[in-house]
Amino acid sequence: MGDGSRRISGLATLQDAGPEQIAFVANLSYLKSLNNTRAGAVLLHPEHASECPVDHLELDNPYLGYAHLSRLFDPFLARPTGGIHPTAVVAEDARLGVGVEIGPQAVVESGVELGDEVVIGPGCVVGVNSRIGARSRLHPNVTVCHGVTIGERAILHSNCVIGGDGFGFAHDGKRWHKIAQLGGVVLGDDVEVGSCSSIDRGALDDTIIGNDVKIDSQVQIAHNVHIGDHSALAGCVGIAGSTRVGSNCMLGGGVGLAGHLTICDGVQVTGMSLVTNSIHEPGVYSSGTGAMQNAQWRKNAVRFKQLDDIARRLAKLEKRNQEG
Amino acid sequence: MGDGSRRISGLATLQDAGPEQIAFVANLSYLKSLNNTRAGAVLLHPEHASECPVDHLELDNPYLGYAHLSRLFDPFLARPTGGIHPTAVVAEDARLGVGVEIGPQAVVESGVELGDEVVIGPGCVVGVNSRIGARSRLHPNVTVCHGVTIGERAILHSNCVIGGDGFGFAHDGKRWHKIAQLGGVVLGDDVEVGSCSSIDRGALDDTIIGNDVKIDSQVQIAHNVHIGDHSALAGCVGIAGSTRVGSNCMLGGGVGLAGHLTICDGVQVTGMSLVTNSIHEPGVYSSGTGAMQNAQWRKNAVRFKQLDDIARRLAKLEKRNQEG
Amino acid sequence: MGDGSRRISGLATLQDAGPEQIAFVANLSYLKSLNNTRAGAVLLHPEHASECPVDHLELDNPYLGYAHLSRLFDPFLARPTGGIHPTAVVAEDARLGVGVEIGPQAVVESGVELGDEVVIGPGCVVGVNSRIGARSRLHPNVTVCHGVTIGERAILHSNCVIGGDGFGFAHDGKRWHKIAQLGGVVLGDDVEVGSCSSIDRGALDDTIIGNDVKIDSQVQIAHNVHIGDHSALAGCVGIAGSTRVGSNCMLGGGVGLAGHLTICDGVQVTGMSLVTNSIHEPGVYSSGTGAMQNAQWRKNAVRFKQLDDIARRLAKLEKRNQEG
Numbered sequence: 001m002g003d004g005s006r007r008i009s010g011l012a013t014l015q016d017a018g019p020e021q022i023a024f025v026a027n028l029s030y031l032k033s034l035n036n037t038r039a040g041a042v043l044l045h046p047e048h049a050s051e052c053p054v055d056h057l058e059l060d061n062p063y064l065g066y067a068h069l070s071r072l073f074d075p076f077l078a079r080p081t082g083g084i085h086p087t088a089v090v091a092e093d094a095r096l097g098v099g100v101e102i103g104p105q106a107v108v109e110s111g112v113e114l115g116d117e118v119v120i121g122p123g124c125v126v127g128v129n130s131r132i133g134a135r136s137r138l139h140p141n142v143t144v145c146h147g148v149t150i151g152e153r154a155i156l157h158s159n160c161v162i163g164g165d166g167f168g169f170a171h172d173g174k175r176w177h178k179i180a181q182l183g184g185v186v187l188g189d190d191v192e193v194g195s196c197s198s199i200d201r202g203a204l205d206d207t208i209i210g211n212d213v214k215i216d217s218q219v220q221i222a223h224n225v226h227i228g229d230h231s232a233l234a235g236c237v238g239i240a241g242s243t244r245v246g247s248n249c250m251l252g253g254g255v256g257l258a259g260h261l262t263i264c265d266g267v268q269v270t271g272m273s274l275v276t277n278s279i280h281e282p283g284v285y286s287s288g289t290g291a292m293q294n295a296q297w298r299k300n301a302v303r304f305k306q307l308d309d310i311a312r313r314l315a316k317l318e319k320r321n322q323e324g
Numbered sequence: 325m326g327d328g329s330r331r332i333s334g335l336a337t338l339q340d341a342g343p344e345q346i347a348f349v350a351n352l353s354y355l356k357s358l359n360n361t362r363a364g365a366v367l368l369h370p371e372h373a374s375e376c377p378v379d380h381l382e383l384d385n386p387y388l389g390y391a392h393l394s395r396l397f398d399p400f401l402a403r404p405t406g407g408i409h410p411t412a413v414v415a416e417d418a419r420l421g422v423g424v425e426i427g428p429q430a431v432v433e434s435g436v437e438l439g440d441e442v443v444i445g446p447g448c449v450v451g452v453n454s455r456i457g458a459r460s461r462l463h464p465n466v467t468v469c470h471g472v473t474i475g476e477r478a479i480l481h482s483n484c485v486i487g488g489d490g491f492g493f494a495h496d497g498k499r500w501h502k503i504a505q506l507g508g509v510v511l512g513d514d515v516e517v518g519s520c521s522s523i524d525r526g527a528l529d530d531t532i533i534g535n536d537v538k539i540d541s542q543v544q545i546a547h548n549v550h551i552g553d554h555s556a557l558a559g560c561v562g563i564a565g566s567t568r569v570g571s572n573c574m575l576g577g578g579v580g581l582a583g584h585l586t587i588c589d590g591v592q593v594t595g596m597s598l599v600t601n602s603i604h605e606p607g608v609y610s611s612g613t614g615a616m617q618n619a620q621w622r623k624n625a626v627r628f629k630q631l632d633d634i635a636r637r638l639a640k641l642e643k644r645n646q647e648g
Numbered sequence: 649m650g651d652g653s654r655r656i657s658g659l660a661t662l663q664d665a666g667p668e669q670i671a672f673v674a675n676l677s678y679l680k681s682l683n684n685t686r687a688g689a690v691l692l693h694p695e696h697a698s699e700c701p702v703d704h705l706e707l708d709n710p711y712l713g714y715a716h717l718s719r720l721f722d723p724f725l726a727r728p729t730g731g732i733h734p735t736a737v738v739a740e741d742a743r744l745g746v747g748v749e750i751g752p753q754a755v756v757e758s759g760v761e762l763g764d765e766v767v768i769g770p771g772c773v774v775g776v777n778s779r780i781g782a783r784s785r786l787h788p789n790v791t792v793c794h795g796v797t798i799g800e801r802a803i804l805h806s807n808c809v810i811g812g813d814g815f816g817f818a819h820d821g822k823r824w825h826k827i828a829q830l831g832g833v834v835l836g837d838d839v840e841v842g843s844c845s846s847i848d849r850g851a852l853d854d855t856i857i858g859n860d861v862k863i864d865s866q867v868q869i870a871h872n873v874h875i876g877d878h879s880a881l882a883g884c885v886g887i888a889g890s891t892r893v894g895s896n897c898m899l900g901g902g903v904g905l906a907g908h909l910t911i912c913d914g915v916q917v918t919g920m921s922l923v924t925n926s927i928h929e930p931g932v933y934s935s936g937t938g939a940m941q942n943a944q945w946r947k948n949a950v951r952f953k954q955l956d957d958i959a960r961r962l963a964k965l966e967k968r969n970q971e972g
Contacts, residue, residue, distance in 0.1 A: 011506065013528055067494035067501040070527075074504040075452075075470065087413055089735055089752040089770075104413040104431045105447070107752045107770040107788070122413075122431040122449045123465070123753070125770045125788035125806075128723075139488065140431070140449035140467045141771070143788045143806035143843075146723065155502075157488040158449075158467035159520070164787065164805040164843035167864040167882065170715035175860045175878055178803075178840070180718035182659060192502070195467075195488035195522035196544075196807070198843035198865040203718075204661055212499045216491040217522040218544040218562065220844075220866040220883040220901075230499055234491065235544040236562040236580070238866065238884040238901050240919070253544075253562050254580045254598075256884070256902045256920045271564070272580045272598045273939045274902075274920045284942035289952045291597045294608035299956035304613045308623035310959055311634055314641070317962070317969060321641060335830060337852055391818035394828040394851075399776075399794065411737055428737040428755045429771070446737075446755040446773045447789070463812065464755070464773035464791045479826075481812040482773075482791035483844070516826070519791075519812035519846035520868075536823045540815040541846040542868040542886065554823055558815065559868040560886040560904070577868075577886050578904045578922075595888070596904045596922045615921045618932035628937045632947035635958055638965070645965060 003055055006040055010073055011066070014039060026063035043069070076137070081117070088120075097134060115152065127163070133189065145201065151189035151211065159196045162187065166200040166207075166223025166241065179203060181223060188212070194219060194235065203241075210247065228265060327379055330364055335394055338363060350387035367393070400461070405441070412444075421458060439476065451487065457513065469525065475513035481541065483520045486511070490524040490531075490547025490565065503527060505547060512536070518543060518559065527565075534571065552589060651703055654688055659718060662687060674711035691717070724785070729765070736768075745782060763800065775811065781837065793849065799837035805865065808841045814848040814855075814871025814889065827851060829871060836860070842867060842883065851889075858895065876913060 009020045014030055017023040017039035024043040025034055034042070034051050041055040043062040059065040084090060085104040094108050097116035102108060107125045115134030120126060123141040130144050133152035138144070142156045145163030156162065168179035183202020187209045193199065194217030201207060202224045209221070210229035220238040221227070228247030233239075237251045240259035245251070249263060252271035257263065261275065266282030269275060273287040291297075303310070333344045338354055341347040341363035348367040349358055358366070358375050365379040367386040383389040408414060409428040418432050421440035426432060431449045439458030444450060447465040454468050457476035462468070466480045469487030480486065492503035507526020511533045517523065518541030525531060526548045533545070534553035544562040545551070552571030557563075561575045564583035569575070573587060576595035581587065585599065590606030593599060597611040615621070627634070657668045662678055665671040665687035672691040673682055682690070682699050689703040691710040707713040732738060733752040742756045745764035750756060755773045763782030768774060771789040778792050781800035786792070790804045793811030804810065816827035831850025835857045841847065842865030849855060850872045857869070858877035868886045869875070876895030881887075885899045888907035893899070897911060900919035905911065909923065914930030917923060921935040939945070951958070 011528055016529070061494070061496065064494040064496050064501060067492075067503045070504040070506060071502065073506055085413070087411070087735070089733070105429050105449075105753050105771070109770075122433075123429070123447060123467075123771055123789070125753075127788070139469065140451070141447070141465060141483070141485075141789060141807070143771075145787065145806065155489070158469065158485040159465070159483050159522075159789070159807050159844070161789075161806040161843035161865075164865060165803070165840075167842060167862070168715075169862055169880070170709070170712040172709065172712050176838075176862055176880065177712060177715040178719065179715045180722040182718060182721055190500075192489075194491060195485035195524070196483070196520050196844050198807075200843070200865060204659055205664065214491070214493055214500055216544075216546075217485075217488060217524060218542065218866065220864075222864075222883060232493070232500065234564070235546060236560070236884070240882070240901050253546075253564050253582075258901075258919055269939060270942065271582055271600070274936050276919070276938045279939075281941075285939040286942045286945040286949075287937050287939040288598050289611050289949045290600045291593060291603075291609040291611040292953060293605075294594065294610045296953070297610040300952060300954075301610075301613045303955040303959045304624055304628075304952075305616055305620070306624075306959060307627040307631075307955075310962055311627045311630060313962060313966065314634055314638060317966060318637060318641060320969060321644060335852055340853065385818070385820065388818040388820050388825060391816075391825040391827045394830060395826065397830055398828040409737070411735070429753050429773075446757075447753070447771055447791075463793065464775070465771070465789060465807070465809075479813070482793065482809040483789070483807050483846075514824075516813075518815060519809035519848070520807070520844050538815070538817055538824055540868075540870075541809075541812060541848060542866065556817070556824065558888070559870060560884070577888050577906075595906055595924070612922050613935050614924045615917060615927075615933040615935040617929075618918065618934045621934040625934075625937045628948060628952075629940060629944070630948075631951040631955075635951045635954060638958055638961060642961065642965060645968060 006055060008040055011070060012039070014042070022069060024062050024066040026066060076119075081119075085122075103140070109146070121158070130163075139195075145185075147184040148187075148201070149184065150187045151191060153190050154187055155192040157193060157195040157197075157217065160193045161198045162193070163201045164198055166203050168203050168223065168241075183207065183224065185209070188229065191215070197221075216253075222259070234271070330379060332364055334397060335390070336363070338366070346393060348386050348390040350390060400443075405443075409446075427464070433470070445482070454487075463519075469509075471508040472511075472525070473508065474511045475515060475535065477514050478511055479516040481517060481519040481521075484517045485522045486517070487525045488522055490527050492527050492547065492565075507531065507548065509533070512553065515539070521545075540577075546583070558595070654703060656688055658721060659714070660687070662690070670717065672710050672714040674714060724767075729767075733770075751788070757794070769806070778811075787843075793833075795832040796835075796849070797832065798835045799839060799859065801838050802835055803840040805841060805843040805845075807843055808845045808847075810835070810841070810847050811849045812846055814851050816851050816871065816889075831855065831872065833857070836877065839863070845869075864901075870907070882919070 012021040014023040014033040014037045023039035043065045046058045081101045087104045088102040088106045090108040091110040094112040099117040101119045103122035109128045111129035113131040119137040121140040127146035130148040132150045136154040139158040143161045148163040165181040169176040188211035190212045197219040199221040208226045214232040216235040222241040224242040226244040231249040234253040236254040239257045243261045246265035250268045254272040258276045262278040270286040336345040338347040338357035338361045347363035367389045370382040406425045411428045412426040412430045414432040415434040418436040423441040425443045427446035433452045435453035437455040443461040445464040451470035454472040456474045460478040463482040467485045472487040489505040493500040509531045512535035514536045521543040523545040532550045538556040540559040546565040548566040550568040555573040558577040560578040563581045567585045569587045570589035574592045578596040582600045586602040594610040660669040662671040662681035662685045671687035691713045694706045730749045735752045736750040736754045738756040739758040742760040747765040749767045751770035757776045759777035761779040767785040769788040775794035778796040780798045784802035787806040791809045796811040813829040817824040836859035838860045845867040847869040856874045862880040864883040870889040872890040874892040879897040882901040884902040887905045891909045893911045894913035898916045902920040906924045910926040918934040
């Protein structure tokens with residue numbers, strides 16, 4: 001609704017947007033800013049159209065509209081490809097698709113295969129025999145170890161590591177003996193991995209990350225983990241070895257999953273929860289307790305150590321009262 | 325008090341210091357080592373002067389005195405600047421202040437501005453249009469992405485990442501659609517960031533870290549977080565998107581803050597606490613329970629799942645007793 | 649037991665192994681796959697020999713046998729050394745043992761000493777005066793800061809950092825003053841450090857990691873921590889400053905140890921536990937509570953805040969019942 005000839009130069013929040021910017025209403029908590037917005041136009045759901053003082057575009061899912069629009073302003077998309085920088089070290093037998101860019105100081109080792117328009121950022125290392133699908137982008141200083149397979153349109157953020165060794169040792173009663181980690185890592189299409197995250201290679205079989213899996217920063221995924229398609233893992237998540245997470249799961253920040261578990265499709269785990277048993281029903285799961293004032297917390301936390309005793313004493317009292 | 329001509333070659337603890345070293349008493353738990361110290365001199369509070377068997381310097385805040393003194397022995401301060409290493413790749417249009425050092429294999433991209441005496445360590449990458457203030461130092465293999473602004477005297481430790489994408493996706497009911505992260509990161513003056521930490525760029529607006537904010541290793545700061553001046557974040561802290569932390573806050577190791585919260589000035593959160601609600605009163609906050617022997621813990625932890633039931637049964641019993 | 653002339657080309661799980669592969673039974677949960685295995689041979693304990701349909705090798709510790717065997721297939725062991733890559737920057741005064749390999753884009757600074765057959769991966773930086781023992785391997789993009797000592801046969805995975813500054817500041821009532829971190833880091837022999845982990849240098853004395861200590865990915869070890877021989881730390885562990893962990897300890901994923909603690913030999917801490925007091929008895933320790941369905945959790949978690957009140961009310965009721 002409005003002036004179709006208006007020119008737009010960018011995106012901004014409802015509060016900050018000026019007449020040359022588009023804003024959006026994706027969340028009811030922002031509705032209060034709608035009345036006063038100075039935005040050039042607003043993306044919103046039809047039910048809020050009547051409250052909008054400026055031009056607007058009605059969408060069933062305005063947040064999705066914002067996502068599509070945002071990518072028009074992505075500085076990486078507008079950029080011409082940089083080609084192979086003269087300081088990059090690229091093995092003679094590496095196979096490079098059309099329009100590949102390899103940044104300064106990057107290293108592409110023997111047997112590597114890079115699909116069309118792959119971008120390898122400055123300082124990245126891609127190890128022996130790894131394959132990266134078309135239009136994937138590695139931001140600076142990423143390490144992809146040997147024998148890793150990455151699908152198309154992956155985005156790997158800076159200083160993440162794909163394919164470091166899993167944590168496997170046998171103990172002889174006195175000391176540890178390393179188990180060579182002979183599996184690889186397979187990432188599907190449209191996977192994103194955040195800064196400084198690590199996905200370890202499998203012991204014998206591969207560690208497998210499905211299609212459209214989104215992984216935030218500071219995440220640790222141990223050897224032989226499987227993550228199903230479309231799942232999302234927030235920052236600081238840690239998943240121990242051989243655990244299988246289904247499709248369409250969402251793990252909140254700092255969640256920890258113990259090893260050798262099975263988490264079914266459609267499970268959501270809230271922030272900093274510890275999961276030590278498999279989950280067979282979709283739904284929302286939680287553990288822990290929220291912060292309170294330290295003085296109050298001290299009194300309650302000390303009682304946690306008496307909890308079994310409290311329960312037993314209560315049962316005894318109940319019995320006595322029933323008898324009485 | 326003592327011999328002003330004594331020559332000192334270094335700093336050490338009260339226990340280890342020899343006649344050519346200075347030690348300090350910053351904490352009552354070290355007092356017991358004072359009587360037997362062989363240190364050349366000791367920094368201490370006037371109230372402990374009488375217990376000191378060697379030369380000493382009385383200070384109101386001896387720990388602060390130690391901090392000042394320690395920096396005289398910092399090996400980086402004594403070093404002559406290395407200039408621009410011939411293997412560094414520096415864009416022609418980058419603007420470099422006086423006395424800038426750029427280490428081997430580093431990359432400084434187009435439009436970057438480096439203040440006087442900035443040091444860019446080996447293997448670092450500074451992305452397009454980023455600005456770094458005077459006397460800041462990047463240790464090896466740091467990544468500063470595009471469009472990041474860093475104040476003066478910052479210290480960024482190895483392999484940390486400033487300005488990776490925030491974790492933003494819209495869901496269409498079936499799959500994720502990336503929201504381009506168009507904001508930047510702004511770090512104030514005197515900020516320190518630990519090894520392997522990540523500070524993500526904002527979605528539309530910037531992620532903002534105030535002046536004199538100290539951030540330890542393995543920390544994750546999500547998009548659009550604000551941290552107020554003089555706050556300190558210990559190792560493994562994770563802060564979810566859009567949360568605002570006040571000034572003079574201290575977050576213990578492993579603390580997690582949920583997204584979209586407001587934490588007022590002067591809040592201290594103890595280690596590994598989970599904060600899911602805003603905090604409007606300064607003070608100390610905690611959650612969780614400390615470790616105990618596993619056998620004892622099992623008995624209590626299982627009761628946690630019965631806690632609501634226990635509370636209801638207790639209330640019923642109380643009522644019955646009052647009636648009886 | 650079986651055909652000693654059989655040729656084996658690799659290792660696989662009981663389920664996946666074909667006639668040219670060896671499998672193993674290290675864990676009772678895999679026993680059910682033994683009957684149907686198509687493996688060329690199986691490593692197993694004598695007590696399972698009768699259930700094995702194919703050739704087998706009886707071992708007291710078949711998992712240890714698997715570990716030894718796995719290393720025959722390690723792709724790094726078969727590889728010829730690469731020598732010093734022409735793009736590596738190696739200080740003139742660095743002392744290199746026999747058979748040292750330094751990868752492309754790596755930096756070895758002044759005063760560094762590398763033992764025989766050390767491998768420095770692509771993009772690694774080894775800082776001034778650090779020493780690395782014979783046969784140690786640094787995977788790509790590792791940072792070893794200045795003045796670090798690493799023993800023999802160390803394995804450092806990609807993007808980990810050894811010797812970043814510890815987190816030390818003095819407060820003057822208004823702002824922070826950095827304490828120069830003048831200690832180093834000493835790693836014993838046979839230490840492994842996972843991807844993106846960080847071990848900080850000491851304030852005055854060194855941070856010390858014993859022999860045969862195994863450290864997983866995303867781990868943070870703060871300044872002046874000591875870890876005893878043969879201890880193992882799983883992913884995402886965080887240890888605060890000056891804490892001493894004994895020998896033969898095992899810390900589960902995400903465990904947090906507060907600062908200035910002493911943990912005796914032979915302690916095992918289960919995943920995501922918080923340890924705030926020293927531990928003087930060997931054994932297994934735990935904290936926290938496991939995840940449950942969110943609706944159930946909400947009801948119980950809110951009661952945690954009433955726990956002290958519940959305990960007091962219970963005691964009162966008990967007293968009243970005894971009196972009555």
